[in-house]
Amino acid sequence: MTPARRALRMTAAGTVSATLLATAALGLAPAAEAAVPGTGTTARVAPPPAGVAPPLTRIAPPRAGATSPGTRIAPPRAGASRTVAPRAVGDRAMGDSAGRDGVPSVRFVDIPGEGGITLAAHVFTPAAATADPDARFPLIVLPTSWGMPQIEYMAQAEQLADAGYVVLGYNARGFWQSGGEIETAGPPDVADASKVIDWALAHTPADPERVGMAGVSYGAGISLLAAGFDRRIKAVAALSGWADLIGSIYSGRTQHAQAAALLGGAGRLTGRPSAELTRVLDDFLGSRLEREPEMIAWGKKRSPAAYLDRINANGAAVMLGNAWGDTLFPPNQYADFYERLTVPKRLEFRPGDHATAELTGLLGLPNDTWTSAHRWFDRYLKGERNGVEDELPVRLKSRSSGRYESYPSWSAVPSTHRRIPLDGTRRITADTDSGANAGLVMLSNALDQFLKLPPTASIPLLPRAFAAVWQSERYTTEQRVRGTVRLHTTLASDAPDGTAVAYLYDVGPLGTGRLITNAPVTFHDRTPGEPFGVDLELFSAAYDVPAGHRLALVIDTVDPLYIEHNPRGARLTFSSPAADPSWVSVPLGASS
Secondary structure: OOOOHHHHHHHHHHHHHHHHHHHHHHHOOOOOEEEEOOOOEEEEOOOOOOOOOOOOOOOOOOOOOOOOOOOOOOOOOOOOOOOOOOEEEOOEEEOEEOOEOOEOEEEEEEEEOHHHOEEEEEEEEOOHHHHOOOOOEEEEEEEOOOOOOHHHHHHHHHHHHHOOOEEEEEOOOOEOOOOOOEOOOOHHHHHHHHHHHHHHHHHOOEEEEEEEEEEEOHHHHHHHHHHOOOOOEEEEEEEOOOOOHHHHHOHHHOOOHHHHHHHHHHHHHHEOEOHHHHHHHHHHHOOOHHHHHHHHHHHHHOOHHHHHHHHHHHOOEEEEEEEOOOOOOOHHHHHHHHHHOOOOEEEEEEOOOOOOOOHHHHOOOOOHHHHHHHHHHHHHOOOOOOOHHHOOOEEEEOOOOOOEEEEOOOOOOOOEEEEEEOOOOEEEEOOOOOOOOOOOOOOHHHHHHHHOOOOEEEHHHOOOOOOEEEEOOOOOOOEEEEEOOEEEEEEEEOOOOEEEEEEEEEEOOOOEEEEEEEEEEEEOOOOOOOOEEEEEEOOOEEEEEOOOOEEEEEEEOOOOOOOOOOOOOOEEEEEOOOOOOOEEEEEEOOOO
16 A cells, blocks of 8 residues: 555654654653552652653663663662662672561562563562462563563552552563563463463472463563463463454554554563564554555464454453543454453453553552452462452443443443434535544543543534434433444435544534544555445443533544544545434433
């Protein structure tokens, strides 16, 4: 495919904005200041001397097998200064702290990874291990998120160690002090996870019969994949991760430009992308359709859904957590994967964007997602009868009310579906932003989570030349949208290629629409002027439409989140033939 002029322009804009967001996210990462659970103190990184790069400035990570500069220091306990004397671990000077006064010990280690590389890691050991050297404790392995240093999990690791777990966190290969190149959860990353477990069983009081893995984002994907290849893993908590990589960033055959650029930018800032990753990203963002089969095969190899049979056969208990507005890994693909799991399982969706639902827990603060993960491991690694297995396994938090709801399955979430007809014909001109859009990656849905400020649009003022609009009647009672909105329509274009983006809005009395959900769809090689059917799943949602409001479906052709493929001036026509009417189906939960 030759890159469309518009696609290239959108790619450049998305790359710049997403890379800036990546830099900001890294600057706010827990590496700068991390709460030390149970102490009331924080561990701060001392400011560097003049002329020395600060800790989160891009520093070239060491080559595979090389020694990283400096000694990493464990955070102090409350009321005590911790002086760490370096000691040799293999060929490397490391620091550690002995468990005393009921405080877990922590040490920083190098672990041999797949292919001879070195993985930078830290180990928290329960204080009880000092009193009883023969005791064995359940093990939890925490691979880092994409671009994050291993200090990401320090607060959670100490909390878990306080609860009696051996906890080993490590930098994924290709990032920070770990060796190798970024393989994007490829086979070497899965092999690394097993190597880390091997090391922990040989060098810590970990119990080989009670091994778990957890992680946020990249760590979640690696944990799920590892569960399909290592039978020793008995429980997984995969938070803000993916089950289908291509279904996440290429849904509707549309490149999620900001998401891909954010990952690419963060990878370059904090690690060493492999030549394969660089090529795939260039092809993806460059809209090279002739490379599409190769790109899909690359993504499938890195998708836990491709190894579902292995995961089910190995039997690890799987907890999945995600946010409704995750702009990297939308919730639909997790929900589909959850329904096909046959192991003990749990699914939790909350308001927010990528990894924002877990953020406060990474800082050592109370957090519902991490509390659920702890309970999951207590049940399936410690064997505690804490009631997890008796609870309804699908737990959802409404974006509007903030209340939790529980269901026996994902398919049971909506109690009914309301089909809204999309009557008449709408013809729009492509390549112009109508004003309806889904916001910015990592930002817009976080604002919705914390400030109740989702993306908005004035529905009456949307230019009908560039946006197709249908509205429902005004509802006399609250409408509780729960699940996946589905769209069916008939589309014709005067160009062979094109993109449309559908939005569902909650419209108030003054015409202001608050975004409920959206999704893009792209077509290629269609006969100009010939109608064809379009079926599209919008991203799953839990949103309460107040009485007196109405729903609006808007379709346009430009959104900053996505690459679009419409030639300038192309015209798209949406119709509703009598033999095949167009509609949008809205899943509704039972009235409260």
